Amino acid sequence: MNALIRAALVGAVVGLAQVVIVLRGPQNDAANLVLMLFAPLPLGMLLSWYAMLRNWWLVSLLGQFAVITLYAGLTMTAPVSALVGFGDWRLGLIVMTAGACSYALGAGLAMPAATPLRVSAVGVAASLFLAAWSNQEVIALAAQEQAMADRDIPHVAPDLPGFRLTETTVDGPELFLQYQRPGADILFGIRQGTMTPEQACEDKLDLQNDETCVEVSQDVWALRTEYGSSMFAAFGDAMMEIGSGDVPEKRLLAALGTVRPISIWELAAPVYE
Secondary structure (H helix, E strand, O other): OOHHHHHHHHHHHHHHHHHHHHHHOOOOHHHHHHHHHHOOHHHHHHHHHHOOOOOHHHHHHHHHHHHHHHHHHHOOOOOHHHHHHHOHHHHHHHHHHHHHHHHHHHHHHHOOOOHHHHHHHHHHHHHHHHHHHHOHHHHHHHHHHHHHHHOOOOOEEOOOOOOEEEEEEEEOOEEEEEEEEOOEEEEEEEEEOOOOHHHHHHHOOOHHHOOEEEEEEOOEEEEEEOOEEEEEEEEOOEEEEEEEOOOOHHHHHHHHOOOEEOOHHHHOOOOOO
16 A cells, blocks of 8 residues: 555544544643644554554654644634534544645655655645635634534524624534623523523522522513623524623613524624634
């Protein structure tokens, strides 16, 4: 078997090990990323030696360095938590492909090979790196869109004149949108509704802190705490939540009435800033 193909297979197996670390490793993003990038290096060296690659130690070092370089670029705007939004098998294909190209690059640089093969290996890997680095925002957005589709989260948002959308996060079954203006913040959340607005309010109620749930309008419930208010209302089959510690309840209630369907590109505003 061609040495470059063997190197690519080694990289794919190393990529599979990285996927296992991402999905089963530490929940902390930073610790997970460090473990994913550096822990597979001994495995890469062992497999490179087993695959009888010339200069196996240098192939694995260069291959892992290429992986680290690629992920360093990606995670500037598309952290591991975002890439996980693609789902297990899609994430596996992405990381295994990156590993295969990286180790093929390492083999192309470290092993004696015909010039066309060496140029091909370096060219394919370089193309992958350039494509990933130049499309970091699109990758982050695509991961977010896939996560929302997998969880059947509606694409809706309120109209909040004077506020700027600063952060979009998919956390479990819920989409959170963070809006800001000088001196005020609003957090909007939406998920598929499995409870009534009253039940959703009471689910977050903390009786020990004198919090209360009251119906402020028909089928709109407000959770009042010492830090501010959060309101719950249905939107079709989905459940909305909007809250703030700085904005009056009347403004939050009015904002619920402005919720409308939007495109994924409108949710991408924080990504492209």
